[in-house]
Amino acid sequence: MTRRLLPIAFAAALGLGPLVVAQAAEPAADPTAEELLNRVDDFARGDSSFAKMRMTVKTSRYERSMEMEAWSKGTERSLIRITAPAKEAGVSTLKVEDNIWNYMPKVDRTIKVPSGMMSGSWMGSHISNDDLVKENRLADEFTYAITGRPDGEQGSWVVEAIPKPDAPVVWGKVEAEVGFDRQPRAVRYYDEDGELVRTMSFAEVKEFDGETLPTVMRVEPADKPGEYTQITYLELDFGVAVDDSRFTLQSLRK
Amino acid sequence: MFLLTVAWRNLWRHRRRSLITASAMGLGMALCMFTIALTDGMYAQMFDVMVTQNLGHAQVHHPDYPAKKGLHDTVPGASALVGRLDQLPQVRGLTPRLFGFALAGGDDKSAGVRLIGVQPAREEGVTHASKRVVGGRFLADDVAQEAVLGDELMDELKLDLGEQIVVIGQSAMGAMASDLYTIVGTVHTGSTAIDRGAVYLHQSDLQDFLDLPDQVHEIVVVGEDAELAPALAASILGVTDPDDPPLVRTWTEADPQAAQMLGMQDASKVIMLGIVFSVAALGVLNTMLMAVFERTRELGVMRALGLTPSQLLRLVLVEAVLLTTLSAAVGLVLGAALDWWVITEGINFAGADGKGMTYQGITLDPIIHGVFDPTGVVLTLVMMFGISVAAAIWPAIRAARLQPVDAMRHV
Numbered sequence: 001m002t003r004r005l006l007p008i009a010f011a012a013a014l015g016l017g018p019l020v021v022a023q024a025a026e027p028a029a030d031p032t033a034e035e036l037l038n039r040v041d042d043f044a045r046g047d048s049s050f051a052k053m054r055m056t057v058k059t060s061r062y063e064r065s066m067e068m069e070a071w072s073k074g075t076e077r078s079l080i081r082i083t084a085p086a087k088e089a090g091v092s093t094l095k096v097e098d099n100i101w102n103y104m105p106k107v108d109r110t111i112k113v114p115s116g117m118m119s120g121s122w123m124g125s126h127i128s129n130d131d132l133v134k135e136n137r138l139a140d141e142f143t144y145a146i147t148g149r150p151d152g153e154q155g156s157w158v159v160e161a162i163p164k165p166d167a168p169v170v171w172g173k174v175e176a177e178v179g180f181d182r183q184p185r186a187v188r189y190y191d192e193d194g195e196l197v198r199t200m201s202f203a204e205v206k207e208f209d210g211e212t213l214p215t216v217m218r219v220e221p222a223d224k225p226g227e228y229t230q231i232t233y234l235e236l237d238f239g240v241a242v243d244d245s246r247f248t249l250q251s252l253r254k
Numbered sequence: 255m256f257l258l259t260v261a262w263r264n265l266w267r268h269r270r271r272s273l274i275t276a277s278a279m280g281l282g283m284a285l286c287m288f289t290i291a292l293t294d295g296m297y298a299q300m301f302d303v304m305v306t307q308n309l310g311h312a313q314v315h316h317p318d319y320p321a322k323k324g325l326h327d328t329v330p331g332a333s334a335l336v337g338r339l340d341q342l343p344q345v346r347g348l349t350p351r352l353f354g355f356a357l358a359g360g361d362d363k364s365a366g367v368r369l370i371g372v373q374p375a376r377e378e379g380v381t382h383a384s385k386r387v388v389g390g391r392f393l394a395d396d397v398a399q400e401a402v403l404g405d406e407l408m409d410e411l412k413l414d415l416g417e418q419i420v421v422i423g424q425s426a427m428g429a430m431a432s433d434l435y436t437i438v439g440t441v442h443t444g445s446t447a448i449d450r451g452a453v454y455l456h457q458s459d460l461q462d463f464l465d466l467p468d469q470v471h472e473i474v475v476v477g478e479d480a481e482l483a484p485a486l487a488a489s490i491l492g493v494t495d496p497d498d499p500p501l502v503r504t505w506t507e508a509d510p511q512a513a514q515m516l517g518m519q520d521a522s523k524v525i526m527l528g529i530v531f532s533v534a535a536l537g538v539l540n541t542m543l544m545a546v547f548e549r550t551r552e553l554g555v556m557r558a559l560g561l562t563p564s565q566l567l568r569l570v571l572v573e574a575v576l577l578t579t580l581s582a583a584v585g586l587v588l589g590a591a592l593d594w595w596v597i598t599e600g601i602n603f604a605g606a607d608g609k610g611m612t613y614q615g616i617t618l619d620p621i622i623h624g625v626f627d628p629t630g631v632v633l634t635l636v637m638m639f640g641i642s643v644a645a646a647i648w649p650a651i652r653a654a655r656l657q658p659v660d661a662m663r664h665v
Contacts, residue, residue: 057428059428061326061426062426062427062428064427064428064429066429087429088429088430091430091432102430104422104430104432106432106433106434107420107421107422107432107433107434109420109422109432111357111422121428123428123429123430124424124425124427124428124429124430125428
């Protein structure tokens with residue numbers, strides 16, 4: 001079983017594939033490209049998870065935090081429910097394949113996010129709706145090369161991933177940095193002109209349910225210095241039984 | 255006095271012609287008075303919709319608000335500023351407003367709407383919001399969770415009074431915001447943007463919805479007179495915080511287009527009057543010319559009897575003035591009647607849909623009521639006298655130049 005990094009929707013959504021690839025590599029030898037891609041595809045398949053997390057959004061105008069629970073099954077399906085603060089408690093997001101629905105308990109309404117709003121922010125964070133649904137099918141859509149290796153215990157592996165010409169990916173390049181300890185440190189996303197668009201960084205390596213992984217993930221947009229969205233995992237359970245009925249519109253309203 | 259008597263007799267010796275001319279000119283004048291009252295009424299209504307209801311005389315905003323209309327661009331230090339504005343003697347009333355965009359709907363239908371958060375008592379004091387209520391009532395002063403919709407929006411969403419409207423949007427903190435409000439009334443304002451797309455909420459409800467406690471996007475201030483707006487704006491700026499000053503603008507600065515449109519009132523009045531008066535002037539010219547040509551023999555006899563050319567010239571002019579006075583009397587009576595009718599009854603301009611004319615986003619009431627303006631009547635009178643005397647000058651000069659012998663031989 002592949003080790004899992006962030007076994008909820010965000011993982012696949014935010015394009016963590018490259019990380020897992022590097023992380024999964026054997027310490028002794030450089031992995032081959034084919035091995036990497038197979039690992040990634042394994043990572044994306046069929047496992048279910050449950051997580052409790054806190055999301056903090058800091059912008060130039062405000063900083064707010066909310067707590068949420070998330071269930072996921074593979075990369076295709078996930079359900080996220082806000083538990084705090086009280087004002088937003090119960091607001092839920094269901095993701096099935098490329099679709100996102102939001103549920104507002106106060107008015108008992110479910111709204112499908114229209115395609116024109118997919119690039120909009122999810123819950124006011126620096127994560128867009130698109131980020132939630134876009135799965136990077138790495139084997140099909142990226143070519144990789146290891147461009148940096150750890151230099152002693154301080155350095156990192158750097159994996160540069162470039163989308164194939166016809167890949168439906170908005171990035172020009174994705175760069176993943178993995179520490180000597182095989183824990184991910186950062187993923188940098190570049191646009192087609194090679195400009196840094198955003199940085200995702202990782203911290204607080206802990207053990208959860210038998211897995212050792214970073215428990216804090218922070219997304220920082222390059223064009224808004226000082227702003228970030230940070231997700232902290234409070235609880236993580238892997239391989240829990242999550243029924244398919246969890247990911248339905250009926251379930252969303254509960 | 256002699257001339258006056260002769261002129262008066264002359265007029266009545268040609269009774270039919272004089273009466274026809276007097277009626278024509280009087281009718282022209284009455285139409286002028288009527289047109290002025292009607293256009294004044296239309297512009298008064300447009301002014302009411304654009305300025306009194308919406309722009310006020312002066313407005314206070316965040317400096318970035320006019321360009322960006324950002325949710326965060328709220329008036330700095332609004333609560334304290336409102337307190338200080340209340341103390342200003344020039345301020346007759348003010349109403350702070352908060353705006354937001356959201357999706358609103360009932361069970362089946364939804365639409366993008368503009369949320370307008372108002373303090374009902376203040377809004378009433380400035381714009382008399384309750385006058386535009388066409389169903390139910392306006393927001394109560396202190397009851398929360400109420401909504402008032404534009405009448406066309408209400409129809410579109412297929413909602414009824416007493417039902418709840420679902421409002422879903424995003425707060426200034428980026429959170430998904432949603433709430434239910436009980437619809438207590440509908441308004442028809444004449445502004446298409448509001449009638450088709452506005453939901454009025456209590457300001458505190460909207461502040462809560464948008465996560466903008468104690469904040470507003472706009473403070474509309476009304477003073478004694480729209481003409482005094484620049485002075486009002488200056489005194490408002492005087493009580494703002496110089497370290498973090500908001501943007502203070504007069505209504506003409508805030509909406510130059512509206513100001514320009516309302517400014518066209520005078521131009522259109524001049525054009526209208528010009529048309530009516532040129533018709534009247536041609537009538538007077540015709541009458542006077544005929545009066546001179548027809549009476550060539552008669553005028554020749556008068557010259558032979560000893561009337562000097564200048565006396566004859568004055569005689570013809572006095573006739574014109576008398577005729578105009580007669581016309582003015584007819585016109586005033588007729589015009590007053592027309593004015594009374596258009597002011598009290600109004601004219602129904604409703605199209606097939608029963609709605610009034612729409613112009614630049616302003617839907618006028620289907621029934622337009624006139625407005626009486628005494629200066630309009632005085633202007634009409636002055637112009638009529640001026641024009642008829644001017645029109646009589648040429649025939650009068652002609653009469654003065656008559657040679658008695660030739661004139662008397664004239665058939």
